[in-house]
Amino acid sequence: MRVALVIAARILRQRVRDRSAIVFAVLTPVGLAMAFSAIIPDFTPTFHTTVAVVDHDGGTAAQALIQGPLHGLESAGIADVKLVDTEADARYAVSVNDAGAAVVIPAGFSNAVQTGAPTEVRILAGGGATSREVVRATVTSFADAIGAGQLAVQTVAATGGTVDAASLAAVQAAVQADQPIVVADATAEHRQASLTTFYGAAMAIMFVFFATQYGALAILTERRVGTLNRLLAAPIGPGSVILGGSIAGLLLGMLAMGILVAATTLLGSADWGPPPLVAILAVDTLTVPTAGLADILPSILVLTAMGVVTGGIGLVRARAALVPA
Amino acid sequence: MDAHQPPAARVPGESAEAILTCHDLRKRFGDRTAVDGIGFTIRAGETYGLLGPNGAGKTTTISMICGILAADAGEVHVAGIKIDTGTVAAKGAIGYVPQDLAIYPNLSARENLAFFGRLYGLRGAHLRQRIAEVLAVIDLAGRADERAERFSGGMKRRLNIGIGLLHRPRLLVLDEPTVGVDPQSRNAILSSVEALSAAGMGILYTTHYMEEAERLCNRVGIIHEGRIIAEGSRRELVALVGGLDTVKLGATGDLAAAARAVRELDGVRDATTHDGGIDLLVVDARRLLPSILASMNQDGQSVRSVEVVEPDLEAVFLHLTGKALRD
Numbered sequence: 003m004r005v006a007l008v009i010a011a012r013i014l015r016q017r018v019r020d021r022s023a024i025v026f027a028v029l030t031p032v033g034l035a036m037a038f039s040a041i042i043p044d045f046t047p048t049f050h051t052t053v054a055v056v057d058h059d060g061g062t063a064a065q066a067l068i069q070g071p072l073h074g075l076e077s078a079g080i081a082d083v084k085l086v087d088t089e090a091d092a093r094y095a096v097s098v099n100d101a102g103a104a105v106v107i108p109a110g111f112s113n114a115v116q117t118g119a120p121t122e123v124r125i126l127a128g129g130g131a132t133s134r135e136v137v138r139a140t141v142t143s144f145a146d147a148i149g150a151g152q153l154a155v156q157t158v159a160a161t162g163g164t165v166d167a168a169s170l171a172a173v174q175a176a177v178q179a180d181q182p183i184v185v186a187d188a189t190a191e192h193r194q195a196s197l198t199t200f201y202g203a204a205m206a207i208m209f210v211f212f213a214t215q216y217g218a219l220a221i222l223t224e225r226r227v228g229t230l231n232r233l234l235a236a237p238i239g240p241g242s243v244i245l246g247g248s249i250a251g252l253l254l255g256m257l258a259m260g261i262l263v264a265a266t267t268l269l270g271s272a273d274w275g276p277p278p279l280v281a282i283l284a285v286d287t288l289t290v291p292t293a294g295l296a297d298i299l300p301s302i303l304v305l306t307a308m309g310v311v312t313g314g315i316g317l318v319r320a321r322a323a324l325v326p327a
Numbered sequence: 328m329d330a331h332q333p334p335a336a337r338v339p340g341e342s343a344e345a346i347l348t349c350h351d352l353r354k355r356f357g358d359r360t361a362v363d364g365i366g367f368t369i370r371a372g373e374t375y376g377l378l379g380p381n382g383a384g385k386t387t388t389i390s391m392i393c394g395i396l397a398a399d400a401g402e403v404h405v406a407g408i409k410i411d412t413g414t415v416a417a418k419g420a421i422g423y424v425p426q427d428l429a430i431y432p433n434l435s436a437r438e439n440l441a442f443f444g445r446l447y448g449l450r451g452a453h454l455r456q457r458i459a460e461v462l463a464v465i466d467l468a469g470r471a472d473e474r475a476e477r478f479s480g481g482m483k484r485r486l487n488i489g490i491g492l493l494h495r496p497r498l499l500v501l502d503e504p505t506v507g508v509d510p511q512s513r514n515a516i517l518s519s520v521e522a523l524s525a526a527g528m529g530i531l532y533t534t535h536y537m538e539e540a541e542r543l544c545n546r547v548g549i550i551h552e553g554r555i556i557a558e559g560s561r562r563e564l565v566a567l568v569g570g571l572d573t574v575k576l577g578a579t580g581d582l583a584a585a586a587r588a589v590r591e592l593d594g595v596r597d598a599t600t601h602d603g604g605i606d607l608l609v610v611d612a613r614r615l616l617p618s619i620l621a622s623m624n625q626d627g628q629s630v631r632s633v634e635v636v637e638p639d640l641e642a643v644f645l646h647l648t649g650k651a652l653r654d
Contacts, residue, residue, distance in 0.1 A: 012431070019433045183396045212518040232490070235393040235423035236446040237415045 005238045013220055025295065027258040033206055035265030051102030051133040052082045054092040054126075061112025063148070067123070071140045072105065080136065089126075096126050102133025105141060115148055168302025202266035209258040216251025343370035345404075346420075346498045346529035347392065351399035354387050354553075357434045363553040366401070369498065374530040376544030377555075378537065378651070384553040385533040386426060392531070406497055419447060422496030423515040424488050426503045426533075432476035436486050437469050439475060440493055447494035457493055464519065465489040481512025488516060498529045505539065516634050517542060537641040540642065547640060552646050553618060565638040568646040571596055572612035574619060577604045577632035585628045592618050599649065604632075608646065 013064035018021035053072060057064050068083070074083040084093050084101060104126040114121035123141055127134035151308035221243060233243050347369040354362040362384045374457045377385045390396035392403050397412045404410065408417035429438050440458045449457060462468040465485040470478070475486060487505055501520065501651045519545055524530050534540055535546045540547050541561055548555040549564065557564055578585065586598040586605050594615045597608040609615050623630050636642060643649055 005446060008442065012434070012442045015438075016431060179365055227431065228425065228429045229431065231390070231393075231395050231425050231431040232423060232443070233446070234395045234412075235418060235421065236443070237418040237448070238446055239415060240412075 005242040006245035006249060010249035013250035021170045023254055027254050028261055031258050031262035034267045035262060035269045038201055038266060039269045049132060051138055053086050054086045054101040054104035056086055056089050056092045056106045058109040059111035060105050063112035063115040064107045069145050071144050078125055090155055096128040102130045103127045103137040145190060205261045206259040209255050216247055220247030343372060346371050347405055349392055349403045350401055351384040352391050353399045355399055360553050365555055366442055367548050369529045369531055371529050372527045374524045374532055374544045376534040376540040376547040377550050378540045378547050379550035380535050385550055386502055389500055393421055404543050416638055420497045422491035424491040424501045424504055428483050429488050430475050430486055433474055435472045437462050437471040443490045444493045448577045449494060459491045461493050471508055479576040480507060481509050484508050484512060498530045502533050537639060540640055549644055556647050564640060564643045568638055568643055571608040571610060571635040572609040573642045574609055575634040576630055578628045578630045585623055585626050588622050588626050589619055592622060
């Protein structure tokens with residue numbers, strides 16, 4: 003490994019000295035980031051709707067639905083919640099597209115929830131399927147949360163017993179419980195990378211894979227320059243030559259990727275999520291093992307073809323053809 | 328650097344340690360046999376020359392000896408350790424100087440030496456000391472921090488050799504180190520080799536320059552078409568041609584007929600024609616020269632030049648192969 007690092011350090015020094023590393027790992031990513039920011043519009047399609055709410059109940063459960071999940075939609079920037087007085091007003095708002103969907107909470111809703119009696123929250127929707135589905139998912143999730151309490155109350159009633167205070171308190175707690183999960187799911191469902199981030203990520207990974215050619219290219223360059231035989235005559239294994247080239251290539255690739263992430267963040271308003279360093283490490287973690295394999299395999303093939311590494315790769319004929327007399 | 332003395336005066340004895348032993352080396356590339364059963368031994372302090380024309384198999388032989396190329400058959404032992412492409416430890420005993428420049432042009436001389444020194448396990452103060460010593464030997468101390476790409480051809484050659492010396496190898500393998508070198512640098516390289524040999528290093532030196540082999544080598548193996556066809560000291564090899572002189576005649580006309588006529592002269596052993604003349608192997612050229620010229624004139628040939636060559640390795644090669652060394 004020490005020898006591989008010595009070789010990698012020498013390659014990097016040469017690449018810096020002949021400017022190729024600067025072009026590959028600094029100028030190109032910065033140039034791409036500038037191109038992205040200039041060419042790609044800063045436009046991310048987002049969803050937003052208005053939900054009309056008719057509260058004929060005015061009770062605790064109704065308020066819990068309005069102040070909980072529906073208000074959560076508002077907080078997340080997905081929907082505005084607008085209270086209207088009558089179902090007719092709600093239908094009108096939906097029909098003229100003042101609202102994407104409407105929620106009608108019937109009178110006696112809170113009492114039904116607390117006693118386990120059947121009740122129905124109606125959803126009125128216009129032409130927008132997305133609005134309808136968002137509202138339905140939100141209300142359904144609320145209903146599911148209180149379902150367990152309702153079932154317990156219904157069981158007591160069906161067996162002729164009485165509903166004790168503890169059971170009612172449990173239902174009440176379920177009704178009033180926060181529903182952050184519902185809102186978070188809706189947010190995640192509609193969140194997507196911006197175009198700049200998308201292309202930036204694609205380019206970043208490409209840089210790592212571009213860099214993988216360094217290993218095989220390093221060997222071919224050594225051969226062209228005339229130093230490969232000298233390396234092979236040294237008391238080191240051929241694997242060190244391959245590994246050294248691969249390490250140099252991967253380091254350059256990771257540097258290029260990091261600079262691309264930083265440059266697209268600064269210039270292209272790309273959003274890489276948590277601190278960019280975490281994003282760089284995450285992408286590197288995914289790509290480095292694959293890129294390493296993609297690098298080392300062709301390098302071994304190159305050395306095999308040169309007659310340096312022997313084995314069952316089946317390139318003995320190619321080896322004979324490539325080695326000079 | 329100036330230890331210029333006849334090789335015969337410093338021939339190591341049979342008791343000297345064998346640094347390199349190779350036996351029955353063979354290598355084929357497709358249908359072509361590049362090396363066909365080569366074997367020889369080099370002892371400490373001995374300079375062994377492989378003398379042969381381009382394509383004779385010298386570089387392939389060296390590549391197998393240095394563990395760069397896998398041999399199809401045969402064995403190589405360096406300092407008593409068998410060596411092949413998978414060997415690591417024994418390679419440390421070899422200093423390899425390839426025929427083509429093997430330096431990094433955009434690194435300085437010092438950086439080149441440091442890099443290869445580290446590959447051979449040198450580090451720290453010892454590495455720095457050896458770099459300074461080698462820079463002095465190859466006369467590049469004053470330009471150690473300049474990039475190699477700015478060096479003249481001769482300086483690059485000297486750096487190429489210096490890298491091979493850095494780790495104090497027991498066997499120095501020099502593959503035609505003076506090709507394309509100006510006379511001044513060439514002489515400096517040859518002097519360095521003589522000094523290293525005098526210091527006890529075993530040296531394998533390949534060349535197609537007969538005069539280099541005569542100057543440097545205690546023993547010479549004449550290699551032709553992948554085989555060593557003769558081996559020995561210069562004196563032993565010259566004896567193979569019976570002490571015959573070579574007369575080179577530059578001539579025009581019917582050279583084949585002229586060669587036939589000259590062969591009839593007493594003392595002429597052989598006559599071969601080539602473009603522009605005839606090469607003769609004769610006993611005592613100076614005595615026979617008037618008769619040769621008379622024969623040529625008698626047959627109507629026009630003789631433009633005459634050169635008499637005393638027996639040397641080139642004559643040996645010509646005698647053994649029927650070809651000139653540079654063909």
